[in-house]
Amino acid sequence: MGKVILYFVLFASSIMSFAHDGNLYGKLSRQWNNVPSDMLCEQADSTYKQQDYDTAFILYSLLYTRNKENTDEYSKQFCIRSCLQLGHICYSRKDYANALDFFMNGLKICQNSTDQSSFRDFYLNIGSIYCTFHDYEKGIEYYKLGYEWCSKYPDEQYEYKLLCNLAGAYSLLKKKEEARKYYSHMEKLTVAEDSIKTYMNLLLHGMILAGENKYVDAIHLFRESVGIVQKHQLDPKYESTSYFQLYHAYQYLNQLDSMLFYIGKCQQIAEQNHLINDQIENLNVYSKLYEMLDNPSKALWYKKQYLSLSDSVLKTIESYKTWNTQRLFEIKKEEEKIITGSPISSKKEAESHYSKILWFIGAFLFIAGLLVIIIFLQRKHLIETYNNISRAEQKLTETKNSINDIQLKFKENSDEVYEK
Numbered sequence: 001m002g003k004v005i006l007y008f009v010l011f012a013s014s015i016m017s018f019a020h021d022g023n024l025y026g027k028l029s030r031q032w033n034n035v036p037s038d039m040l041c042e043q044a045d046s047t048y049k050q051q052d053y054d055t056a057f058i059l060y061s062l063l064y065t066r067n068k069e070n071t072d073e074y075s076k077q078f079c080i081r082s083c084l085q086l087g088h089i090c091y092s093r094k095d096y097a098n099a100l101d102f103f104m105n106g107l108k109i110c111q112n113s114t115d116q117s118s119f120r121d122f123y124l125n126i127g128s129i130y131c132t133f134h135d136y137e138k139g140i141e142y143y144k145l146g147y148e149w150c151s152k153y154p155d156e157q158y159e160y161k162l163l164c165n166l167a168g169a170y171s172l173l174k175k176k177e178e179a180r181k182y183y184s185h186m187e188k189l190t191v192a193e194d195s196i197k198t199y200m201n202l203l204l205h206g207m208i209l210a211g212e213n214k215y216v217d218a219i220h221l222f223r224e225s226v227g228i229v230q231k232h233q234l235d236p237k238y239e240s241t242s243y244f245q246l247y248h249a250y251q252y253l254n255q256l257d258s259m260l261f262y263i264g265k266c267q268q269i270a271e272q273n274h275l276i277n278d279q280i281e282n283l284n285v286y287s288k289l290y291e292m293l294d295n296p297s298k299a300l301w302y303k304k305q306y307l308s309l310s311d312s313v314l315k316t317i318e319s320y321k322t323w324n325t326q327r328l329f330e331i332k333k334e335e336e337k338i339i340t341g342s343p344i345s346s347k348k349e350a351e352s353h354y355s356k357i358l359w360f361i362g363a364f365l366f367i368a369g370l371l372v373i374i375i376f377l378q379r380k381h382l383i384e385t386y387n388n389i390s391r392a393e394q395k396l397t398e399t400k401n402s403i404n405d406i407q408l409k410f411k412e413n414s415d416e417v418y419e420k
Contacts, residue, residue: 028058037066037078044085053089060085076113080106084121096129103129117153120146124162127169136169143169160189164200171207179208195232199225203238206245215249222246236273240266244278247285256293263289280309 032040044059064082067075083106090099107122123146131139147162163186170179183204190197206221222245229239243266250259263282270278283306290299 025058057089073114079109080118119149120158136173140169167204171211174211176212199228215253219249240269240278
């Protein structure tokens with residue numbers, strides 16, 4: 001009941017915000033209603049790759065709704081795929097609560113399917129959500145579960161990602177032995193021609209050294225990782241991450257000039273490429289740094305920028321949450337319409353309708369019969385009462401006549417006495 005109320009409130013509050021795409025679900029539902037699930041899945045994947053996440057969200061939802069009641073393996077895999085991608089979309093929008101729900105739901109479906117290879121992906125993503133909130137211990141638990149499934153379903157891509165995240169999480173916890181253990185396994189899967197893996201090896205090795213307070217050695221590796229990004233023209237987010245690690249390493253060394261230089265580089269890359277999370281972290285560090293440098297005016301300016309951007313991001317996240325919930329509300333509503341309009345449902349509804357009519361007639365006859373019995377008993381009681389009253393009135397009349405006779409005789413006797 002509480003969820004229904006929540007959906008209703010969010011639906012009402014988001015009508016104006018999403019009026020432009022309010023009928024998007026209905027439109028796509030009609031368009032893809034009779035298309036086979038494999039074609040629908042292909043279209044959803046294509047839309048997702050094009051980063052049209054609004055449309056992809058709805059298409060994957062349609063795919064899930066269509067197959068969730070089926071028990072065959074084919075349908076289960078479509079549901080697993082849908083939950084995975086819906087979770088990815090929510091995660092990318094920082095809607096972590098819904099993302100976790102989708103991943104957990106997919107995990108349950110996977111437990112009852114024949115092909116359980118998706119366990120690796122679900123555990124990887126669930127672990128990443130916990131690490132996002134700095135619950136590294138919980139994140140590590142899920143990463144390890146995913147890594148165990150790699151032995152049953154070998155896949156170097158997933159294995160590398162899980163080892164990478166395990167090494168990173170342990171380094172952030174400053175557990176150097178565990179971090180080095182998973183890092184050494186990760187290194188074995190690295191191919192020299194793979195520039196991203198080469199970059200990740202350098203970055204993680206540097207993080208492990210920083211966790212061991214070997215900041216000078218860590219700085220050397222972070223700088224080397226920047227060179228890999230620039231040489232192979234990798235995604236700017238990697239360069240931003242390297243600068244982020246560099247200025248934090250210099251902060252620990254208390255070399256504030258170098259720290260200012262690299263935080264400036266990091267902020268420049270972040271602003272040019274709209275890396276909002278990095279910008280927020282940088283502005284916060286800027287504010288604290290200028291407080292340390294006893295420059296209150298600059299510290300205050302960066303603090304205001306930090307709060308303003310943070311507030312803007314929070315509003316964006318809330319709008320995405322509302323959009324996601326709005327679409328889920330529409331999906332629920334449309335699903336109920338589909339179920340209601342199905343032939344089986346119509347037959348059941350007709351049978352239910354006739355049953356209700358028969359029940360009503362039976363109840364009516366029962367009540368009518370009961371009333372007849374009550375009326376009969378009441379009538380009998382009234383007749384008896386009437387007869388009793390009649391007999392009583394007759395006796396009363398007879399008694400009255402007897403009294404009159406007595407009075408008359410008494411009077412006659414009285415008259416005779418006075419005459420004598």
